[in-house]
Amino acid sequence: MQRLLATLLFLTITAALYSQQRDVESLPDDPRVKSGTLANGLSYILIKNDAVKGYADFCLAQKCGTVLESKEQTGMFELLEALMLKGTRNFPGSEISEYLRKLGVLSDNIIFSTEEDNITYLIKDIPVARENTIDSSLLILYNWIGSLNIDEEDIKEETPFVKSELINRWDAQMRLDEQLLGQLYPESAYAESFRPEYVDMLDNYTSKEVREFYYKWFRPDMQAIIVAGDIDPALLEAKIKSTFVTIPKPMEEQPREYYTPPTLEGTNVALLKDREYSKTKVSINLLKTPLPESYRNTSVPFIQEYFDTAIEKLLADRIREGSIAQNIPIANLEISKGRFLDIWNSENFSITFETLPSTVYSAVSFVNSEIVRAAQYGFTSREISKSKDIYFRELENIYDNRAMLGNDIYLQRALDHFYDGSTLASIELKFEIMKQILFTITQKQVNGYANALLSQEDNVVICCMMPEYSDASTPTAERILAAYDSGELITPEATATEQSPVIFWPDFAGNVAGSIVRETTDPISGALVAELSNGAVVILKSDVQTKSDTILFKAISKGGFSLMNGITPANVSYLNEILNIGGLGNISRPNMERLFSYYDLSVDARITQNTEELYGYASRASLEKLFHAIYMNMAERRADDSAFETYRQGKIYELKSRALSPENAFRDTLLYYSYSNKKSVEPVTAEMMEKLNYAALYEQTRERFANAADFIFIFSGNFDNSLALGYAVKYIGSIPGNQMEREEWMVMPNYLTKGHVFKRFLYNMVTPKTYMNVTLSYGVPYTIENYTLARFTERYIRSRLLSPENRRLATHARINASLNYYPEEIVTLNTIFTTDSLNAAALDSIVESSLSDLAYGKADNRELSQIRQNMQEEFAKSVGNSYYWINALEYRYVENIDFHTGYGTLISSITQEQLQKFARDLLEKGNKISVIMDGTTDDVNTRNLFREDKFIREFFGIE
Structure with a gap:
């Protein structure tokens, strides 16, 4: 740990000399800041x-x-x-x-x-x-x-x-x-x-x-x-x-003392179990001594930040790529540096991932082999060069947008300074320092730091958290330690990183360029609308008033899984995970993500009930690659049987363990009661995942993105229209398209439950708590007026629920109103709470009484005026936001409704009478679904308890 500090200081001083700066010294505060201490x-x-x-x-x-x-x-x-x-x-x-x-x-x-x-x-x-x-x-x-x-x-x-x-x-x-x-x-x-x-x-x-x-x-x-x-x-x-x-100075000084964790000898393994934990998570923790406070207001943390983030990303790339190549199920990988278990005077370099009980040993051994390889042999010059480019681009983006940063950024910097002595130096100063130093840092210096960071014999903690059960696959602490040690036994041949294959951006495979058939200007937004020869419609909103160089994009087509076989709202999340698993062209998903990261862009796909969508972003410099990535997502989707099989095994284990979590049990129950078509919300089981035919599913999903004529492509940001239009013709115009085969979605009968339903049941928990959901719904036309009324209603009820006198009733509260057009035009007001059994009725009463106040003219007018003002201010800010225009243009060209024109005026003109009628209809004519799950430590005999309930009998197959 001291070696890491010595290495860091040596590298900092060396880098400072290269950049002709003086020795490490304290940095001045940001000129925006005034600070001090009273007597x-x-x-x-x-x-x-x-x-x-x-x-x-x-x-x-x-x-x-x-x-x-x-x-x-x-x-x-x-x-x-x-x-x-x-x-x-x-x-x-x-x-x-x-x-x-x-x-x-x-x-x-x-x-x-x-x-x-x-x-x-x-x-x-x-x-x-x-x-x-x-x-x-x-x-x-x-x-x-x-x-x-x-x-x-x-x-x-x-x-x-x-x-x-x-x-x-x-x-x-x-x-x-x-x-x-x-x-x-x-x-x-x-x-x-x-x-x-x-x-x-x-x-x-x-x-x-x-x-x-x-x-x-x-x-x-x-x-x-x-x-x-x-x-x-x-x-x-x-x-x-x-x-x-x-304010008087304390009569007696009582300095605050912080606990310093003792050094742990060797490698310590902790195998921890809990009966409500529904996954197997492993963390390898390399515990460190935090940077001394005397160095925190210098350039040392800036250089350390680059070293740490570079090693985190490069090591993560290697682990993701290698785990797929070796068919080792590793999911939700996170590598980060921070405090260990929230102990203030601690520091930890942590590699955390989820795996299966049966693959804990192989996963631990593999991950440690990558740690050892990085520590002993470092990273390639190309890897390090890319890491510098990525770091500097992110830093430059913050610098370029510094005039737009919210108060929360500055507030957090002030808190960090007060709590642990971090610097208050300006963003401008950090940018200038790193601009001079970053590109003078050598491969040898990065790898020297990696060796100091990743190599240690003491203060290593391996933690394996898993459900509380025992079978043949349950790992032991002794064998986890042996697996970790075996990861250090790598041969020199396995470390030839300079000879590792280099991943380049793929060549464009399209050979039939499109052309522009029609070009118009959208009268509402001023966006350029171009119809291409393959039937694709491209919308370019290029005059957004933002200093950001990030360009947002979304492509939408009607259809979704309403036109697919065997997909339901209950299993669509798995569909979308599988949808993006294979990669593009001849490049695997992990390697494609590495390219995306380097070029500062992202494109993903998803399928909803009634649409298929591509969405993502790119920096202005990577605009052409964004269009190329769109082409690959539609014309060169890649199947990966090995990646799918690894994914399948992980999901089978997850599904078998799912019911251990009270949150999952509540979520499944809520889904069942919320929809009238019970078949459509049948939970996915491990057996279903076992039988899933990847080849057939891949073919179905590929078909959903095969026809460019089905799609509206929307781009919003600061870019050159003629340049973007040229890329659209070249890349989107090359995607096969047939206007005669344009599709419409089918209406799936996944309707919300109508009427009033109240269900309260017991669930065995280690620490009893109550989960509660109240959903109100009412059929209304899909109009901008009803959208605005729904937002007013949501905000008023949120203000009541989160008022000081009411917020204490729930540990967690979430309130959301939405206006839906598919499969039916209906407004919903959904509230979810975590509370205790005594407060559930009070929370329900607050929702009812708040809605009643709106319905019968008893609402707090000051509150409504403030809500109106806040909505007006938010709207004024949002029209300069690319995300706003992506949504507004989607409403207009996919859903055929204008949710922009007159919206600001509508916020101002909404009357008390309109609000009252909207709330009264929701309250008096609408539907209400209340589901409450109370925790208990009693030994509840589930089958006997549930045998009395028709839903439970059907849901769990109890005879």
């Missing part, structure tokens, strides 16, 4: 961001968290978080919430985060045009720092919600992480930070105990005020100095 220890970081006119984010950051709680103090920080909106010295009761609501701050822009080592209280998008608003916003932070009202009544009221939230987080992943912490670092506070059985202690906390805890940890010397947005930093600095200096 009482309070820090402040103020950042001017001209990109967000009229708004700013106000944040209180604190260097304390749940790891500081003793067993007897479980939940104290969460309880304090809950009390932050219950009253302070200057804002009694709910005045903070009311004040922010009057300002127009949405409920979901009040964001509190309590983690193991830090706490962040954030209010986003506060309008700051008026100075008194800035004063009041600072006063809220002032009150949170040390003027919180802590009353017995408020504690008693909030305690049940805090307990519910803590318990609902205790899922399979968290339980497995706690097992690992207990095995590796049993003496650390992280290993004992929370247990569900501890939460009852919350019932006994007195206001005196909570107040003492509050004053112990909420101290100015551990806190920072951060403001980012359209502000005058000098003015805010003066206000902070005059106001916050009155």
Whole structure:
């Protein structure tokens, strides 16, 4: 670990000398930033961001968290978080919430985060045009720092919600992480930070105990005020100095101590099981010492960032390619550098992947062989050259678009600086430093760093997480270690990386160029519309007002799996995974992804119920390759039997383990009740996957993309129309097309369930929680007016559900309204919650009462006015966005409806009467599907319990 640091510093100094820079030195702060520390220890970081006119984010950051709680103090920080909106010295009761609501701050822009080592209280998008608003916003932070009202009544009221939230987080992943912490670092506070059985202690906390805890940890010397947005930093600095200096300095200093994990000898293997975990996931962790704080405000982290990201991507490419070549099932591969198990004073280079229980050994051995190969023999000059190009392009993109960056980017930089000493240097300075240094870095230097990063004998942790069952395929820790060690036994012949085949962009195989039959201008968007000789329609929207050089693209055709055999809504996700598995031309999918990454473009395919689609993006420099990739996706789709077989084996295991997860059980049940055609939502089984005929499926999917005349091709961004049109003629015009064989989708009878359905059932869980879904629907015409009314309704109900008094009822809440045209014209309002059994009825009541308020003229007019204003502002911003025009042109040319003209005016003109009628129809005439799954630790005899229910009997085949 020290060798890695020494190597990094040596390489940094060497690179600095090559670029004629001085030795490693501290970097100046971004000129946009004002920062400092008051006499009482309070820090402040103020950042001017001209990109967000009229708004700013106000944040209180604190260097304390749940790891500081003793067993007897479980939940104290969460309880304090809950009390932050219950009253302070200057804002009694709910005045903070009311004040922010009057300002127009949405409920979901009040964001509190309590983690193991830090706490962040954030209010986003506060309008700051008026100075008194800035004063009041600072006063809220002032009150949170040390003027919180802590009353017995408020504690008693909030305690049940805090307990519910803590318990609902205790899922399979968290339980497995706690097992690992207990095995590796049993003496650390992280290993004992929370247990569900501890939460009852919350019932006994007195206001005196909570107040003492509050004053112990909420101290100015551990806190920072951060403001980012359209502000005058000098003015805010003066206000902070005059106001916050009155907060007293703590009488006794109590420095915050951070736990440092001890070095683990050798390679440690942890085999962890949980009965609700539904996959087998392996991680190989190379634990490091974090970069010393004295180097964090220098150019060292910039150079380290390049080294790390380059090695992460190059190693991932090799593992993906090799696993397919050797038929080793490895899925969801992630390679990253970060903290280990959220321990603050730690660093970890992690290779994580999913596999099968029966292939854990071969997968671990193979992955380690690639780690060893990279460590000992490095990467080729071509690989490294490409990694530099990719890194610099991404850095240049950030630099070019720096004037458009949101407040969240600057806020995160400020938090990183406060919490761990990261630099506040400007984007411009980072760009200039790396522009000088990056291309002077040699192959030898990159490979030297790779050797230091990937080679170590101690502090290695291999973790295998899997379901809690035993059979012949269950791995053992001893054999996992042996497999890992065997991966180091690679021969010199296997490491000849310079002789590895080089992947080049393929030659264009088209030989019949098309021509333009008709060329017009779309009257609504001003886009160029060209019909080609093969029947394809190409739409070029090239005047989008954005500084980004990214061009978005989408191609849509009518048909989808409504014209295919054996595909249903339940198995379409597998169809789309298989659809993209084979690659293009004679190039495998992993190698095609490497080319896409290098040339900064992407093209993927998907099939929905009624459409087949291609979608993706490209930088302006790769525009021609984007058109070529579209051609290959339609004319040169590639089958890959080996890749499919590896995929199939992984999915068979996944499907066998699927029911272990309560989330999956709830999702399958919800799907069943939501649709009237029960056959169409029959879950995919392992047996179905075993029998899947890849050749037949490949042929069906190939046919869906075979006729260019079926497709509308839409491009949006900053590009030259004549250049793009020439590429369209060359590449899209070469795709076979027959206008006489244009298709229409068939209407599949996958209709939403009508009427009122209520289903509540029990499910055995390790930690009981309640999953709840309420779906309201009503048949309405597919018009822009109904689309707008649906958005109003969704936002109003979201604001009610996420209000401070209601958001505590659910750990997770998701609200979505959609207007659908296929297979029927219908509006849906869907709400999904994770809560406890006692709060389910309250949440249902909030949805009903909020809709009722809209329906009968009782809605909060201030809330509706703010929603209207927010929608207008979002629309004004969106018309300069390429994504907006892709969707607007799809609506117009595929669905034959104009969702752009008059939309801004419509937002302003929607009346109370229109909203009332829309909500009243949904409430009084619409359909309602409520599905609630309550967790229980009881030994529920599923067959006997479900035997009483007709749906369950049919669904699970119980006689």
